[in-house]
Structure formats: C-alpha cells, structure tokens
Amino acid sequence: xxxxxxxxxxxxxxxxxxxxxxxxxxxxxxxxxxxxxxxxxxxxxxxxxxxxxxxxxxxxxxxxxxxxxxxxxxxxxxxxxxxxxxxxxxxxxxxxxxxxxxxxxxxxxxxxxx
Amino acid sequence: xxxxxxxxxxxxxxxxxxxxxxxxxxxxxxxxxxxxxxxxxxxxxxxxxxxxxxxxxxxxxxxxxxxxxxxxxxxxxxxxxxxxxxxxxxxxxxxxxxxxxxxxxxxxxxxx
Numbered sequence: 001x002x003x004x005x006x007x008x009x010x011x012x013x014x015x016x017x018x019x020x021x022x023x024x025x026x027x028x029x030x031x032x033x034x035x036x037x038x039x040x041x042x043x044x045x046x047x048x049x050x051x052x053x054x055x056x057x058x059x060x061x062x063x064x065x066x067x068x069x070x071x072x073x074x075x076x077x078x079x080x081x082x083x084x085x086x087x088x089x090x091x092x093x094x095x096x097x098x099x100x101x102x103x104x105x106x107x108x109x110x111x112x113x114x
Numbered sequence: 115x116x117x118x119x120x121x122x123x124x125x126x127x128x129x130x131x132x133x134x135x136x137x138x139x140x141x142x143x144x145x146x147x148x149x150x151x152x153x154x155x156x157x158x159x160x161x162x163x164x165x166x167x168x169x170x171x172x173x174x175x176x177x178x179x180x181x182x183x184x185x186x187x188x189x190x191x192x193x194x195x196x197x198x199x200x201x202x203x204x205x206x207x208x209x210x211x212x213x214x215x216x217x218x219x220x221x222x223x224x225x226x
Contacts, residue, residue, distance in 0.1 A: 004157075006157075031212070033213075041218075042216050042217065042218045042219070043201075043216040045213060048213060056213065088155065090157050090158070092157075094212070096212045097212070100146075100163065101145070101146065101205060101212045102146070102148060102160060102163050103148070103160075103203075103214065104160055105150075105157035105158045105159070105160075106157050107156055107157045108155070108156060108157045110155060
C-alpha cells in the first residue's frame with residue numbers, strides 16, 4: 001500500500017449504530033487530519049493529530065470520537081449519528097514542522113446515515 | 115483570518131479551449147499555496163505547492179502561477195479527462211499553525 005488509505009470506502013448506518021472509520025498513512029508523516037466534505041460546501045476540518053496528540057478540535061459534536069494510536073493510524077469512531085452527518089469523510093496526512101507541509105489525502109469514506 | 119476565494123464556481127469548456135482558474139487569498143504571511151484536483155466521490159489529489167510570488171510549476175496541461183494576492187491554474191488545450199473540481203488552499207506562516215485554509219473549489223467540465 002502507498003500513500004493514504006481509508007476503510008471502508010462506503011458505509012451505511014442507522015442512527016443507533018456504532019461504527020469506526022480507519023485511516024492509514026504510509027508516507028512517514030507526523031500529522032494526520034479528519035475532514036468532512038458535504039455537497040456544495042468546502043472542506044470542514046474536524047480533528048488534527050500531531051505526533052499522536054490531538055491539537056485541534058473544531059467544535060465537532062461528541063458523537064464523533066477520534067483516536068490516534070500511533071503516527072500511522074487514525075480512527076474516527078461514530079455513534080448515534082444524525083442524517084445530516086451523511087458526507088464524504090476524508091483523512092489526510094502531512095509532515096508538520098518542515099519546509100513542505102503539503103497535505104496528502106486518502107480516497108475518503110462515503111457515509112450515509114439513515 | 116485567512117481567506118481563500120476561488121472563481122469561477124463552475125466552468126464549462128470545449129475540448130482544446132484553454133482557460134484559467136483563479137484563487138484569490140488573504141493571509142498574514144504566505145507559507146504555501148496548494149492546488150488539488152478532486153474527482154466526484156474521491157479524495158483530493160495533490161497537484162502543486164507554490165511558496166513565493168513569481169513561482170510557476172507545470173504538469174502536463176496544467177500550469178500554476180503565484181502572485182502576492184492570487185494564484186492561477188492555467189489549463190492548456192484541456193481534454194474531457196481534465197473534468198474535475200479544482201481546490202486551492204493556503205497555509206499561513208504566522209500563528210504557528212500548519213493547517214491550510216481551503217477554498218470552495220472550481221468545478222470544471224470539458225466537453226468533447
């Protein structure tokens with residue numbers, strides 16, 4: 001595997017379900033991100049982890065819970081979601097603190113909440 | 115607060131009809147400006163990073179340029195496979211944040 005991978009690619013869940021999204025980066029980066037992308041809206045930053053510590057949480061509802069066990073893996077735990085949470089969830093990574101801090105994105109998880 | 119405005123929101127071109135996409139930005143010290151291509155339902159694909167005014171980068175039919183206030187993505191003789199949404203993002207050199215601010219994107223459709 002190369003770059004940034006995400007699983008699953010598609011997910012349908014009910015409002016009472018609990019599921020998790022997984023992201024893995026193979027770029028040796030030290031920062032990882034979760035973004036939400038809804039139709040006709042710009043990318044919304046949800047969480048940032050740098051060196052496995054959460055450094056930013058953009059007022060995301062508590063029904064979204066991130067976890068970063070090491071610098072290569074990032075999870076987003078979902079529970080009691082609402083239909084308006086249906087969106088494309090994107091993971092990205094970058095090498096923070098260097099000249100080139102370009103973010104590289106995964107393919108995304110398309111989430112549908114019924 | 116950093117701001118990024120992309121124009122036009124949508125652009126339709128005929129195959130071979132060259133054009134440019136605009137990214138205007140306001141940032142307190144530019145650390146980097148990024149261009150991405152995004153196909154429907156997929157993650158953004160990195161195209162270019164520009165660091166200083168006057169810098170230019172090229173890749174196939176795409177050329178990105180940068181001034182102190184805006185960046186252009188020039189598309190020369192586009193093909194239908196260039197159809198996608200193009201995203202611009204800027205990163206500030208102040209405040210210690212390395213997190214970029216994204217624009218809303220330009221949706222490009224190239225007709226054969």
